[in-house]
Amino acid sequence: MSDVHTDTHDAQSQTQKPLVLVVEDEPKIASLLCDYLNGSGYLTRHIDDGNAVIAAVREETPALVLLDLMLPGTDGLTLCRQLRAENSLLPIIMLTARVEEVDRLLGLELGADDYICKPFSPREVVARIKAVLRRSQALDQTLSDTSDKGQLRLNEDGWQALADDQDLGLTAVEFQLLKVMMQSPGRIFSRDQLMDHMYRDHRIVSERTVDSHIKKLRRKIASIWPERDVIRSIYAVGYKFEPDVLE
Structure with missing residues (x-):
């Protein structure tokens, strides 16, 4: 079952x-969230069955x-994994009453952009949504303006990464690592996820290999x-790209 919630503005x-x-x-939670989001300038669609997502x-x-x-149906962690497999850039915020640290890390490793524990304030949810959407739009804003100082952009045809129009001289693996993280600014990538992007032939390498490439990058x-430190280490989890430091 799903419902589309809109306000009275024109189509x-x-x-x-x-x-x-x-x-x-x-x-009740869904209705409250939809009401707050509609009042904050968003359209909403409500779905109560994981199989329909x-x-x-x-x-x-x-x-x-x-x-x-x-x-009911497909659980949220499975859905997060499936959504990430189809669209690596889709922002996802997970809601849960389970506050154990292992669940937090599992959710982030599967590709969630943020994690909110119940009970929560609807205003907090709206604020976190705005923050995640700002981060997801930051890459496009960065790449669209190459005239100002402080811009990092990719030339995929030439496998080049340019910082203030200066070629960083990246290897193919380093370029791929940077590209993956820049496509999802603010998202935490585990070492296993980065290895999957580094080596598409699924060769077996150690986590230290990822750390070595990140260090060189x-x-x-x-x-x-x-x-500037645009690539941040997240203790015991992995790495993320922080575009805000480019502003």
Whole structure:
């Protein structure tokens, strides 16, 4: 079952608003979230069955998915994995009443952009959605403006990464690592996920191999931007690209 919630604005103005897919099986929570999101300038579609999510994402192409962990049908972690496999750039925020650290890390390793534990304030959810959407749009804004100082852009045809129009001289593996992280700014990647992108032939390498490539990549970026650290280490989890430091 699903419901589309809109306000009374005309159809043209509604189509310009970002759509948030609210996947939550508790009606009161779903209704509250949809009301707050509609009041904050978003369109919403509510789905209460995990089995209906993939088709809805393909049909609606939402700006963000707000995904409950415990759902009838397909559970939230499985859905997160499936959504990431289809669209690595789709922002996903997970909702859950399970606060154990292992669940937090598992959710992030599967590709969630953020994690909110119940009970929560609807205003907090709206604020976190705005923050995730800002991060997801930061890459396009960075790549679209190459005239100002502080810009990092990729030339995929030439396998080049340019910092302030200076070639970083990356190897193919380093270029691929940077590309993957820049496509999802703010998202935490585990070492296993990065290895999958580095070596498509699924060869067996150690986690230290990832750390070594990241170290070399950071060194090359620092040669042009010595005071910037755009690739951040997340202790015991992995790495993420932080575009905000480019501003």
